Amino acid sequence: MITIDGSEGEGGGQMVRNSCALSLVTGEPFRISNIRAKRSKPGLMRQHVTAVEAACVISGSECSGLTVGASELEFRPGRVTPGEYRCAVGTAGSTGLVLQTVLMPLILAEGPSRLILEGGTHNMLAPPFDFIERTFLPVINRMGPSVSARIVRHGFYPRGGGRIEIDITPALLAPIDCIERGEQLGVSGQAVFTGLPFEIPERMLARARRDLSDWPDSAFAVRELPADQGPGVILMLEAQYANVTEVVSGFGQLGVPAERLAKTSAARMKGYIEASAFAGPYLADQLVLPFVLAGGGSLTTVKPSQHTLTAIDIAKRFTGRRIELTRQDSGEHLLTVG
Template identity: 25%
Template sequence: MEEKQQISTYEGCNFLRQRLVLSSLTGRPVRIINIREKDVDPGLREHEASFIRLLDQISNGSRIEINDTGTVLMYRPGVLMGGRVEHSCPAQRGIGYFLEPLFMLAPFCKKSLDITLKGVTNNKVDPTFDMIKYSLLPVLKKFLVVDEGLSLTMVKRGLPPNGGGIIKFSCPVRRSLKAFQWLECGKIKRIRGTAFTSRIAPTVANRMLDAAKGEFLKFLTDVYITCDNGKGSSPGFGICMTAETNKGSHYTGESLECKEEEEKTPKLPEDVGREAAWHLLEEIYRGGCVDALSQCLVLLFMVLAPKDVSKVVFGPLTPYTMHFLQHIRDFFNVTFKIDEYVEKGVLDEEEQSRTGAGKLLLTCVGVGYTNIGKGQT
């Protein structure tokens, strides 16, 4: 009876990755019921089953039970082991779907994680390789302090529907993290990016690049975008850019054109370039010390930090981040204090509106999480 009380029960297929990642870190079993129970095709999808297999690959002693229809999942986490792993990701979702949770788990494995993921590197649904490289990787470097052994490289780019991309990710392990206060966002000092094509004329990359640069050269001169012309399995093109501040914050924006939806009229390269620039400008307007993609990773590291106060300034929270806060409360029993943040020297609302969207100050006390598999810091 006591064991049953410790099992967290959730309903539905939403936020499956959040629940399984937090379950893996806390060691608390989780049961998920009514997974697409009323759908024509009920139960877990191929990419969700693949993600569960990936968790099983990087851990030891996990017990996974799925009923015949796939509508009920029982997950009892084992010990995070890490090591050298290869995993093929289904083409329905991008490699980013699998890579994003690994950034949360990798530092707390017993051995350094060295993983090769194969599949779709860029699509319109999941964080792409470029976004993760520009957004999540700098955040992970900040918290690991020593980035020796930390790398994220793309061997081959793969677009839908055929995929064929290869990404390698390696991450050192840490015994514990340090409490931190990240309150200054800084001002934009430079913009970097990559315009890529796959089985498309290389001139398309230059057209995207020129359109995107045209939007930013109105504001600053340090804009540099590289071209990556490849021969993948599927045709497509896109551009991803990051704005870096003088305080080490990164904001990312991207746009992509590929054959995911057959009926849709294809976009011009100039439209893709401008769209990516507008997405980046929106992230800059939202502000905060990290962009929307990195919010959950920062919150998790704040919770896992020693029993001391950690603070961070965010722009508006995304719905995904709000649900992550609820799951953190469920698994770690940690609640964040959320206040409106006003920058120093900003006197009135009109001046504050010029500095972007409203900012939030999130404060919590860490749980003092220790990686039991790691002998030393």
């Protein structure tokens, strides 16, 4: 049994999610202690419990210690069974993070599957649906499977209530190389909001226009959703290239001025555009798992996050594969799996 100290590395819920996914694929049971020890509220949150429950449902796995607030659990994997599954986080917990836990095992299953996930679709500290749909899944589909996603209803923190649907046609994952992003095809900025004064998203876009002054005015837009899907607001900046699309997001928070949020998001987008790497930090983090399960591949990325380094460490423990991360003369980093 693989033993993991959840306080090591990044020390967040990603260690639980990736461990479950890798356990289901490799058949290796694991025990993890000190779960989320570095967080202000340590232990499992509702979205982490739902993610592990989803892993159990699709496979008949056994898990002990699975309760909200738990700091330790033991997971013994079963056999993944394709089918239609519905999982409700029950709060605004991220549907995207639940998807991360079960997607790779279902991609490698023996038949197609459909997931209906209910909860938060646009949350702080989690990839928004738009990132999953336009940045992450296109790379996965290049590796062989066919995965489509659609949003039925938005769910903002803290209310939640969103719904996404995922259709999966499985295939063995083929190694690919993601080195060059290709020519830039377009840029856009959108402030999506609901249940808040219109001037809040307008202020976000005004600051984004100022900081991204070389973007055309026509690239920016405001979208209002029905009031029962909020309240909430998110700024999403998108840069589309021939081989990859980067989505940078900033979530509205109580006490944080709209202009500050937009300034931070614009700075992150400018940093990505000025670099030459294929993957931003969040995409690189999420591609570690499929690349390792493909048994090979490479990508270039900006400076790797602690999330990425932790994902690499967990993947090595379950698979024993060689994963190297080297800094290039150009300043980008090259991640290779072999």
